[in-house]
Structure formats: structure tokens, C-alpha cells
Amino acid sequence: xxxxxxxxxxxxxxxxxxxDLIVFDDVSKFYGExxxxxRVSLRLEPGITGLVGPNGSGKSTLMNLMTGLLQPSEGEIxxxxxxxxxxxxxxxxxxxxxxxxxxxxxxxxxFVASYLRxxxxxxxxxxxxxxxxxxxxxxxxxxxxxMGGYSKGMRQRIRLAQAIxxxxxxxxxxxxxxGLDPMARSEAIDIFKDFADEGRHLIVSSxxxxxxxxxxxxxxxxxxxxxxxxxxxxxxxxxVEERPIQILVRTSRASRLAAALFERGLIVEATLHDDGGGxxxxxRAASEFYRAMNELVPSLDLEVETVTLADSxxxxxxxxxxxxxxGAS
Amino acid sequence: xxxxxxxxxxxxxxxxxxxxxxxxxxxxxxxIARLELRRQLLGxxxxxxxxxxxxxxxxxLMWPLSPVPKELAGPLEATPIYSGFFVGFLSSSIFxxxxxxxxxxxxxxxxxxxxxxxxxxxxxxEVLVVxxxxxxxxxxxxxxxxxxxxxxxxCFSPWGLGELGTYLVDGxxxxxxxxxxxVTALACVGYGAVFLLLGQLFRNPVVPAAVLWAWEAxxxxxxxxxxxxxxxxxxxxxxxVPVDDGAFAVLTEPTPWWLSVPGLMLFTVAVLxxxxxxxxxxxxxxxxx
Numbered sequence: 072x073x074x075x076x077x078x079x080x081x082x083x084x085x086x087x088x089x090x091d092l093i094v095f096d097d098v099s100k101f102y103g104e105x106x107x108x109x110r111v112s113l114r115l116e117p118g119i120t121g122l123v124g125p126n127g128s129g130k131s132t133l134m135n136l137m138t139g140l141l142q143p144s145e146g147e148i149x150x151x152x153x154x155x156x157x158x159x160x161x162x163x164x165x166x167x168x169x170x171x172x173x174x175x176x177x178x179x180x181x182f183v184a185s186y187l188r189x190x191x192x193x194x195x196x197x198x199x200x201x202x203x204x205x206x207x208x209x210x211x212x213x214x215x216x217x218m219g220g221y222s223k224g225m226r227q228r229i230r231l232a233q234a235i236x237x238x239x240x241x242x243x244x245x246x247x248x249x250g251l252d253p254m255a256r257s258e259a260i261d262i263f264k265d266f267a268d269e270g271r272h273l274i275v276s277s278x279x280x281x282x283x284x285x286x287x288x289x290x291x292x293x294x295x296x297x298x299x300x301x302x303x304x305x306x307x308x309x310x311v312e313e314r315p316i317q318i319l320v321r322t323s324r325a326s327r328l329a330a331a332l333f334e335r336g337l338i339v340e341a342t343l344h345d346d347g348g349g350x351x352x353x354x355r356a357a358s359e360f361y362r363a364m365n366e367l368v369p370s371l372d373l374e375v376e377t378v379t380l381a382d383s384x385x386x387x388x389x390x391x392x393x394x395x396x397x398g399a400s
Numbered sequence: 401x402x403x404x405x406x407x408x409x410x411x412x413x414x415x416x417x418x419x420x421x422x423x424x425x426x427x428x429x430x431x432i433a434r435l436e437l438r439r440q441l442l443g444x445x446x447x448x449x450x451x452x453x454x455x456x457x458x459x460x461l462m463w464p465l466s467p468v469p470k471e472l473a474g475p476l477e478a479t480p481i482y483s484g485f486f487v488g489f490l491s492s493s494i495f496x497x498x499x500x501x502x503x504x505x506x507x508x509x510x511x512x513x514x515x516x517x518x519x520x521x522x523x524x525x526e527v528l529v530v531x532x533x534x535x536x537x538x539x540x541x542x543x544x545x546x547x548x549x550x551x552x553x554x555c556f557s558p559w560g561l562g563e564l565g566t567y568l569v570d571g572x573x574x575x576x577x578x579x580x581x582x583v584t585a586l587a588c589v590g591y592g593a594v595f596l597l598l599g600q601l602f603r604n605p606v607v608p609a610a611v612l613w614a615w616e617a618x619x620x621x622x623x624x625x626x627x628x629x630x631x632x633x634x635x636x637x638x639x640x641v642p643v644d645d646g647a648f649a650v651l652t653e654p655t656p657w658w659l660s661v662p663g664l665m666l667f668t669v670a671v672l673x674x675x676x677x678x679x680x681x682x683x684x685x686x687x688x689x
Contacts, residue, residue: 102685135683135684135685138520139519139520140516140519140520140683140684140685141683141684141685142683158522158523158524158525159522160522161520161521161522161523162417162418162522164520165520166516166520168516170513170514170516170686172512172513172514173514173517174435174439174514176438176439176442176443177438185431185434185435186431186517186520186521188427188428188430188431188434189428189431189432189435189518189521189523190419190428190521190522190523191419191420191424191425191427191428191431191522192419192427193419193420193427196419233517237417238417
């Protein structure tokens with residue numbers, strides 16, 4: 072990755088703006104035969120970017136790639152002008168990973184200070200940055216206790232302190248609000264907003280849509296390793312509203328079921344299969360559709376072979392997230 | 401959490417936020433050593449090393465307490481006994497302790513899912529390999545140098561302090577002791593590098609370690625050209641008193657020290673270079689997404 076191949080992003084005066092951006096250029100990552108992410112191209116500006124998608128959609132792969140923990144199988148990544156395989160990236164990136172692991176024999180303060188030393192800071196600066204980070208996450212009282220005895224919320228906070236201690240320009244957070252009580256969640260969100268207000272990048276992933284929705288300037292929607300939508304939250308939301316979800320139903324009396332669903336106003340389109348044993352439906356009310364199916368199947372005496380989401384577009388991702396996590400507004 | 405606005409960090413330029421370049425690598429190595437030494441001196445695996453070093457030495461403590469065989473008139477006659485003891489100590493305790501300490505340098509962090517903390521720092525991976533290796537080397541070498549010195553003195557103590565002093569000062573004792581200590585240090589250097597690499601390369605490094613152990617254990621039975629593909633052969637060549645491998649051993653001319661020592665050092669450097677290359681291509685995924 073020594074020769075940059077990404078076309079420079081320039082302003083009207085022709086000045087390169089790439090040094091402020093996180094750039095993915097046609098990036099794919101495979102774990103052997105398994106797809107992590109596929110042909111992702113992104114240009115993320117400073118501010119809060121939410122990564123949203125179901126479990127296994129590629130959020131963590133994307134985050135591991137932009138922090139240098141993984142290297143792409145294909146394509147190129149530059150994070151504020153630094154190649155993702157350069158050791159210097161460590162100066163500029165802080166990462167709260169999904170792994171709730173740390174050297175448990177250390178105290179919280181020792182944990183934060185240890186990795187600041189490995190950054191190469193001199194001892195007085197290590198002490199200053201450690202105190203600042205611990206104070207920022209409000210863990211002063213527990214800082215000198217061994218982390219082995221920390222609660223889940225305290226572990227999350229000390230890991231956040233470790234991620235922000237060297238004052239990175241890019242902070243990447245994988246499910247950062249996990250384990251935090253409501254007060255701590257609110258305070259963590261304040262920290263994130265302050266961080267972004269200082270002109271830094273904040274990348275937040277969650278499979279709980281409303282958490283990301285609440286704090287993000289823009290979102291990236293992923294499913295099955297593909298980016299299915301990205302942009303300002305409102306823009307993506309409008310795109311979602313306009314696109315009905317597709318559902319495949321295989322049943323003995325497809326036309327009778329379609330008629331009943333039309334009567335209830337739950338579907339906007341039904342395409343019957345040639346064999347008469349199924350149909351493709353489009354609905355804007357997935358939850359009501361599934362509830363109605365529970366009533367109609369016994370009342371119409373139907374034999375149902377399959378009811379499954381037939382597409383993986385932005386609407387179905389949203390539907391999945393909303394219905395499974397009880398989230399977005 | 402405290403009022404975040406009051407504590408908001410300055411969004412100062414990168415250059416002023418970064419650590420000073422002068423002495424940065426030295427500070428990074430010291431930082432790693434501090435973290436690793438704490439883990440290796442006080443962690444669970446450290447107690448295995450202490451046991452492996454301490455148990456044979458404690459057994460040697462029994463030797464002065466039992467009656468000395470009449471055919472052993474003095475320390476000089478006992479030198480083959482210590483040589484035999486040392487080879488057993490080398491191929492069991494030192495081998496296994498190096499396996500435990502060095503193999504876990506990367507493998508245990510992968511199992512505990514904590515390796516990414518290192519990988520997220522602005523640290524060259526080769527520096528990480530060298531710093532981890534030196535930390536483990538410091539621990540194993542210190543522990544085993546003390547154990548070898550103690551067992552050596554205990555072995556020659558039944559004839560009294562006067563005889564022991566004469567053996568050490570006027571006889572070959574001190575030269576022998578220095579040679580045993582040197583072989584111990586070289587064993588930690590060589591085996592340490594091999595086990596560090598195995599810990600990086602294999603998800604379950606116990607199997608290749610067992611194969612290596614078996615290979616080293618049957619070394620005395622192998623033909624000359626195969627003997628030379630081992631660490632123990634070169635270490636045995638450096639022993640001040642040749643060890644009797646028994647009736648079935650295939651006799652081979654020992655390699656002179658001026659070939660054995662640089663050869664082992666070169667071998668170690670080559671293995672560490674391979675480990676550094678491997679570290680550069682490692683990804684901290686822990687098999688999960």
C-alpha cells in the first residue's frame with residue numbers, strides 16, 4: 072500500500088481535502104472464503120458517523136479495517152491521509168473494540184498509563200493524559216482498583232478512557248453504550264458530541280438504531296457486507312420510507328391470501344408465481360403484515376411453506392433493526 | 401462522568417499532540433517491558449516456571465543430605481554427575497519453561513483478546529516482537545541462572561566448604577560453572593525464539609512443541625547429520641564435561657564453541673526475523689467479526 076491509487080478529493084480551489092477524510096476505495100475483505108465486506112467505497116467527513124446494520128453485516132470489519140487491525144483483501148484505505156497499515160495511524164486513531172478484555176491484574180490507572188507509555192509519551196505527559204482521560208469518563212474513584220473487580224459499565228468506561236487518552240483525531244466505537252446505565256449513557260453521548268464538535272471523526276456502530284440515530288450526523292447502513300445506504304440521517308430515512316419491503320410467501324392458496332391482505336390494506340403489490348404456490352409481496356407495514364399472517368393462516372386454513380424477507384435493501388435493514396431491537400422513531 | 405465540556409481535550413495539531421520523536425522507541429520498549437515483566441513475573445505461568453526451576457534444585461538439596469558414595473573421593477569425581485543432571489535439567493525444565501513463557505507471548509494475548517491494545521499503538525511490530533522476547537528472556541534467564549548456580553553449588557557441597565572452595569578457585573569449578581551458566585542462557589535464547597514463533601504460527605502450538613521436544617529428546621540416537629538439526633546438540637557441545645548418553649547413543653564429534661555459539665545466535669536472529677515478519681502480517685480478529 073505504498074502507492075496511493077485513490078483519486079484526490081479536492082475543494083473548489085483544487086486543494087486536497089483527503090487529509091481530513093476517512094477514505095475507503097473499493098475495499099473488500101474476505102476471511103478465507105467468507106465475505107467480510109464487499110467493494111465498499113466511502114468518504115467520511117469529520118463529525119459523528121453511525122454504522123448501522125444487523126449482527127454480521129460487516130460493521131466490525133469496517134471498523135477493524137479503518138483502525139488497521141485488519142488489512143483489506145482488495146482496495147485501499149486512508150485515514151486522515153495515513154495508510155491503514157502505517158504504524159503512525161496509532162497516533163491518530165482510538166478504538167473501543169467489541170472485545171471486553173484487558174489485563175485484569177492492572178488497576179484502571181495502570182491500564183491507561185501502560186498503553187500511553189507504549190505510544191512513546193514521556194512519564195509526566197503519561198500522568199497528565201491518564202488523569203485527564205480517567206476524569207473525562209468519571210472513573211476517578213475506581214481508577215486505583217484492579218480492573219478484575221470492575222462492573223461491566225466500569226470496564227466499558229475504562230476502555231473508553233484508554234481509547235481517548237492519547238487524544239486521537241479519529242475515535243472508533245464499537246457498541247460503545249453497551250453495559251452503561253442511563254445516566255452514564257447520557258454522559259457518554261455528551262463526550263462523543265464534544266469530541267465531534269472539536270472537528271474530529273467519531274465512528275459509532277450499533278445494531279440499536281435509535282442510539283445511532285440520536286447522535287449521528289450521518290449514517291452508513293450495512294447488510295451482508297454491502298453498504299446499502301449512506302448519507303445524512305434524514306436523507307436515508309426518506310429513502311427508507313419510500314421503499315416498501317419485499318416478502319416471499321410460498322403457500323397452497325396464494326391468491327386467496329393476497330386478496331385478504333389487500334382487503335386489510337397491508338400490501339401494495341403482489342406478484343403470483345406461475346405455479347400458483349406462492350407470491351412476492353410488497354408492504355410498507357411489516358409488523359402489521361406479520362401479525363395479520365398469524366390470524367389469516369388458521370382462519371383461511373392455509374398451508375404455509377415459507378415466509379421470508381426477499382430483499383436486503385435499506386428498508387429491510389431498517390425493518391430488521393426496528394423490529395428486532397425495538398428502536399427507531 | 402464529569403462535565404465533558406470543561407474537560408474537553410484541545411483539538412491541537414497532530415504534531416504537537418504526538419510524543420517527542422527523540423527516544424520514542426526506547427520509551428516504547430521500556431513500556432512493553434514494564435507491562436510484560438509484571439505479567440511474566442506475577443502471572444499464572446510464572447509459577448509454572450518457578451516450579452520447573454525450583455523442583456530439580458530442591459531435589460539436588462537432598463544430595464548433600466545423603467551419604468556420599470565411597471568412589472567419589474572429591475568434587476572432581478562428581479563432575480559427570482552434575483553434567484548428567486544438567487542435561488536432564490536442560491531438556492526438561494528449561495525447555496518446558498521456555499515453552500510456557502515464550503509461546504504465550506502472543507498466543508495468550510490472542511486467547512485473552514488483548515493483543516489489539518498493542519496493535520493500536522504507533523508501534524512497529526518488530527519492536528513489539530523484540531521487546532516481548534527480551535522481557536521473557538530476562539525472566540527465564542534470571543530464574544534459571546539462579547537455579548543452575550544453586551544446583552551446581554549443592555552438587556559439590558557434600559565434601560565441605562573447603563573442598564568446594566578449592567574446586568572452584570584452584571580447580572576447574574569456576575570455569576565449569578561459567579560454562580553451565582552460559583549454556584543455560586543460550587538455551588533460553590534459542591528455545592525462546594523458537595517458541596515465540598510457534599506461538600504466532602499455530603493456533604494450538606502444543607502439538608508442534610511436543611514434536612520438537614521428542615526430536616530434542618531422541619537427538620542422541622540420530623545420525624550425525626540429523627543431530628545437527630537441533631538446538632540440544634549445539635548446547636551439549638558446549639558442556640565442560642561430556643555427558644554419557646548410554647550404549648545406544650550415536651557418537652558424533654561435538655561442534656567447537658566458536659561455531660556453536662555464533663551459530664545459535666545467528667539461528668536465533670533468523671527465527672526472530674521470521675517472527676517479526678509474521679507479526680507485521682498478523683491481524684487482531686480473534687476469529688470473530
